[in-house]
Amino acid sequence: MQKLVFFVGVAGTGKTTVAKKLAEKTSVVFIxxxxxxxxxxEALLIEEGLDKDDRxxxxxxxxxxxxxxxxxxxxxxxxxxxxxxxxMISPFTMELKSQEWIERLLTAAGRSFxxxxxxxxxxxxxxxxxxxxxxxxxxxxxxxxxxxxxxxxWKTLRFVPEINWNIPSSSILIYDNSEDLTEDHIQDIxxxxxxxx
Numbered sequence: 001m002q003k004l005v006f007f008v009g010v011a012g013t014g015k016t017t018v019a020k021k022l023a024e025k026t027s028v029v030f031i032x033x034x035x036x037x038x039x040x041x042e043a044l045l046i047e048e049g050l051d052k053d054d055r056x057x058x059x060x061x062x063x064x065x066x067x068x069x070x071x072x073x074x075x076x077x078x079x080x081x082x083x084x085x086x087x088m089i090s091p092f093t094m095e096l097k098s099q100e101w102i103e104r105l106l107t108a109a110g111r112s113f114x115x116x117x118x119x120x121x122x123x124x125x126x127x128x129x130x131x132x133x134x135x136x137x138x139x140x141x142x143x144x145x146x147x148x149x150x151x152x153x154w155k156t157l158r159f160v161p162e163i164n165w166n167i168p169s170s171s172i173l174i175y176d177n178s179e180d181l182t183e184d185h186i187q188d189i190x191x192x193x194x195x196x197x
Contacts (some may be wrong), residue, residue, distance in 0.1 A: 002086075005119070006119070007089045008091055009091065010091060018123055018175065019121075024088070025186070029084045030089070033069065037067065037072070041064050044063075063072050069092075080106070082147075098164065116169050119194070121175055122172065125176065127178035127179075132150060
Protein backbone atom coordinates (compact mmCIF):
# COMPACT_ATOMS: atom_id res chain seq x y z
CA MET A 1 0.00 0.00 0.00
CA GLN A 2 1.01 3.59 -0.52
CA LYS A 3 1.92 5.56 2.59
CA LEU A 4 0.43 8.93 3.50
CA VAL A 5 1.86 10.21 6.78
CA PHE A 6 0.81 13.42 8.51
CA PHE A 7 3.28 15.00 10.94
CA VAL A 8 1.15 17.31 13.06
CA GLY A 9 1.49 19.41 16.19
CA VAL A 10 1.57 23.04 17.20
CA ALA A 11 4.36 25.38 16.11
CA GLY A 12 7.68 24.72 17.78
CA THR A 13 7.27 21.04 18.63
CA GLY A 14 9.75 19.97 15.94
CA LYS A 15 7.38 18.11 13.63
CA THR A 16 9.27 19.29 10.52
CA THR A 17 12.60 18.15 11.97
CA VAL A 18 11.17 14.72 12.83
CA ALA A 19 9.66 14.34 9.36
CA LYS A 20 12.89 15.44 7.63
CA LYS A 21 15.02 12.99 9.59
CA LEU A 22 12.77 10.19 8.40
CA ALA A 23 12.52 11.51 4.83
CA GLU A 24 16.31 11.64 4.52
CA LYS A 25 16.39 7.88 4.82
CA THR A 26 13.66 6.86 2.37
CA SER A 27 12.04 7.81 -0.94
CA VAL A 28 9.05 10.00 -0.20
CA VAL A 29 7.41 13.23 -1.40
CA PHE A 30 7.88 15.82 1.36
CA ILE A 31 5.17 18.50 1.51
CA UNK A 32 5.44 21.21 4.15
CA UNK A 33 2.50 23.63 4.16
CA UNK A 34 4.82 26.50 5.19
CA UNK A 35 6.87 25.94 2.04
CA UNK A 36 3.82 25.61 -0.20
CA UNK A 37 2.19 28.87 0.82
CA UNK A 38 4.71 30.76 2.94
CA UNK A 39 6.01 33.32 0.43
CA UNK A 40 2.55 34.10 -0.94
CA UNK A 41 1.02 34.46 2.52
CA GLU A 42 3.86 36.73 3.69
CA ALA A 43 3.40 39.00 0.66
CA LEU A 44 -0.37 39.22 1.13
CA LEU A 45 -0.06 39.93 4.86
CA ILE A 46 2.45 42.71 4.23
CA GLU A 47 0.13 44.13 1.53
CA GLU A 48 -2.63 44.16 4.13
CA GLY A 49 -0.38 46.02 6.60
CA LEU A 50 0.02 43.00 8.88
CA ASP A 51 3.08 41.23 10.25
CA LYS A 52 4.37 38.74 7.65
CA ASP A 53 4.57 36.06 10.36
CA ASP A 54 1.01 36.55 11.60
CA ARG A 55 -1.07 33.38 11.48
CA UNK A 56 -3.61 34.39 14.12
CA UNK A 57 -5.35 37.43 12.61
CA UNK A 58 -8.90 37.26 11.35
CA UNK A 59 -7.62 38.33 7.92
CA UNK A 60 -5.32 35.30 7.70
CA UNK A 61 -7.93 32.87 8.99
CA UNK A 62 -10.67 34.19 6.70
CA UNK A 63 -8.69 34.80 3.50
CA UNK A 64 -5.44 32.84 3.46
CA UNK A 65 -5.53 29.75 5.66
CA UNK A 66 -7.80 27.69 3.42
CA UNK A 67 -5.72 28.62 0.35
CA UNK A 68 -2.54 27.29 1.98
CA UNK A 69 -4.16 24.08 3.15
CA UNK A 70 -6.11 23.50 -0.08
CA UNK A 71 -2.98 23.98 -2.21
CA UNK A 72 -1.07 21.58 0.05
CA UNK A 73 -3.85 18.99 -0.24
CA UNK A 74 -3.89 19.36 -4.04
CA UNK A 75 -0.14 18.71 -4.27
CA UNK A 76 -0.58 15.68 -2.02
CA UNK A 77 -3.43 14.26 -4.14
CA UNK A 78 -1.46 14.77 -7.32
CA UNK A 79 1.49 12.80 -5.94
CA UNK A 80 -0.71 10.03 -4.52
CA UNK A 81 -2.29 9.69 -7.97
CA UNK A 82 1.22 9.15 -9.36
CA UNK A 83 1.82 6.32 -6.90
CA UNK A 84 4.13 8.20 -4.55
CA UNK A 85 4.42 7.89 -0.78
CA UNK A 86 3.81 11.29 0.83
CA UNK A 87 4.77 13.04 4.08
CA MET A 88 2.53 16.02 4.97
CA ILE A 89 3.73 18.54 7.55
CA SER A 90 1.54 21.18 9.25
CA PRO A 91 -0.69 21.50 12.32
CA PHE A 92 -3.80 20.40 10.32
CA THR A 93 -5.90 21.18 13.41
CA MET A 94 -9.16 21.86 11.57
CA GLU A 95 -8.55 19.20 8.93
CA LEU A 96 -8.02 16.42 11.47
CA LYS A 97 -11.51 17.08 12.81
CA SER A 98 -13.08 16.52 9.38
CA GLN A 99 -13.60 13.01 8.04
CA GLU A 100 -14.78 14.64 4.83
CA TRP A 101 -11.45 16.47 4.34
CA ILE A 102 -9.26 13.35 4.22
CA GLU A 103 -11.81 11.47 2.10
CA ARG A 104 -11.90 14.37 -0.37
CA LEU A 105 -8.09 14.38 -0.56
CA LEU A 106 -7.98 10.64 -1.27
CA THR A 107 -10.84 10.80 -3.78
CA ALA A 108 -9.08 13.59 -5.69
CA ALA A 109 -6.15 11.17 -6.07
CA GLY A 110 -8.40 8.34 -7.25
CA ARG A 111 -7.57 6.52 -4.02
CA SER A 112 -9.32 5.30 -0.86
CA PHE A 113 -8.36 4.00 2.57
CA UNK A 114 -8.08 0.55 1.03
CA UNK A 115 -5.31 1.83 -1.29
CA UNK A 116 -3.45 4.20 1.04
CA UNK A 117 -2.16 3.52 4.53
CA UNK A 118 -2.87 6.81 6.34
CA UNK A 119 -0.87 7.43 9.52
CA UNK A 120 -0.64 10.41 11.87
CA UNK A 121 2.42 11.30 13.97
CA UNK A 122 1.41 13.85 16.60
CA UNK A 123 4.58 15.59 17.78
CA UNK A 124 4.38 16.98 21.31
CA UNK A 125 6.79 18.22 24.00
CA UNK A 126 6.94 17.65 27.74
CA UNK A 127 10.22 19.48 28.52
CA UNK A 128 9.47 23.19 28.92
CA UNK A 129 13.02 24.49 29.34
CA UNK A 130 14.43 22.53 26.41
CA UNK A 131 11.70 23.89 24.15
CA UNK A 132 12.23 27.46 25.31
CA UNK A 133 15.93 27.17 24.42
CA UNK A 134 15.07 25.77 20.98
CA UNK A 135 12.84 28.75 20.29
CA UNK A 136 15.40 31.27 21.59
CA UNK A 137 18.07 29.79 19.30
CA UNK A 138 15.71 30.04 16.32
CA UNK A 139 15.43 33.85 16.78
CA UNK A 140 12.41 34.56 14.57
CA UNK A 141 9.89 37.37 15.00
CA UNK A 142 7.12 34.76 14.81
CA UNK A 143 8.37 33.47 18.19
CA UNK A 144 8.44 36.78 20.07
CA UNK A 145 4.90 36.45 21.43
CA UNK A 146 5.59 32.86 22.51
CA UNK A 147 8.62 33.90 24.59
CA UNK A 148 6.81 36.88 26.11
CA UNK A 149 3.78 34.72 27.07
CA UNK A 150 5.64 31.50 27.76
CA UNK A 151 3.32 29.94 30.34
CA UNK A 152 0.28 30.46 28.14
CA UNK A 153 2.09 29.20 25.04
CA TRP A 154 3.60 26.20 26.84
CA LYS A 155 0.14 24.79 27.60
CA THR A 156 -0.43 24.41 23.86
CA LEU A 157 2.75 22.41 23.20
CA ARG A 158 1.41 19.26 24.81
CA PHE A 159 -1.83 19.64 22.87
CA VAL A 160 -3.12 16.52 21.12
CA PRO A 161 -5.60 17.51 18.38
CA GLU A 162 -9.05 16.05 17.93
CA ILE A 163 -8.84 13.40 15.19
CA ASN A 164 -12.08 12.29 13.53
CA TRP A 165 -10.69 10.42 10.54
CA ASN A 166 -11.83 6.88 9.83
CA ILE A 167 -8.53 5.27 10.79
CA PRO A 168 -7.76 2.91 13.70
CA SER A 169 -6.13 4.23 16.87
CA SER A 170 -3.11 2.09 15.97
CA SER A 171 -2.52 4.47 13.04
CA ILE A 172 -1.95 7.41 15.41
CA LEU A 173 1.39 7.87 17.22
CA ILE A 174 1.86 10.46 19.97
CA TYR A 175 5.59 11.23 19.90
CA ASP A 176 7.23 13.26 22.68
CA ASN A 177 10.06 15.17 21.00
CA SER A 178 11.62 16.50 24.20
CA GLU A 179 14.65 14.22 24.06
CA ASP A 180 17.33 14.09 21.36
CA LEU A 181 16.10 12.56 18.11
CA THR A 182 18.30 9.47 18.12
CA GLU A 183 18.62 6.79 15.46
CA ASP A 184 16.58 4.50 17.71
CA HIS A 185 13.77 7.05 17.84
CA ILE A 186 13.86 7.43 14.07
CA GLN A 187 13.73 3.65 13.70
CA ASP A 188 10.73 3.45 16.06
CA ILE A 189 8.85 6.07 14.05
CA UNK A 190 9.71 4.38 10.75
CA UNK A 191 8.44 1.06 12.13
CA UNK A 192 5.16 2.77 13.06
CA UNK A 193 4.93 4.39 9.62
CA UNK A 194 5.71 1.07 7.94
CA UNK A 195 8.65 2.28 5.88
CA UNK A 196 11.90 0.33 5.83
CA UNK A 197 14.98 2.49 6.32
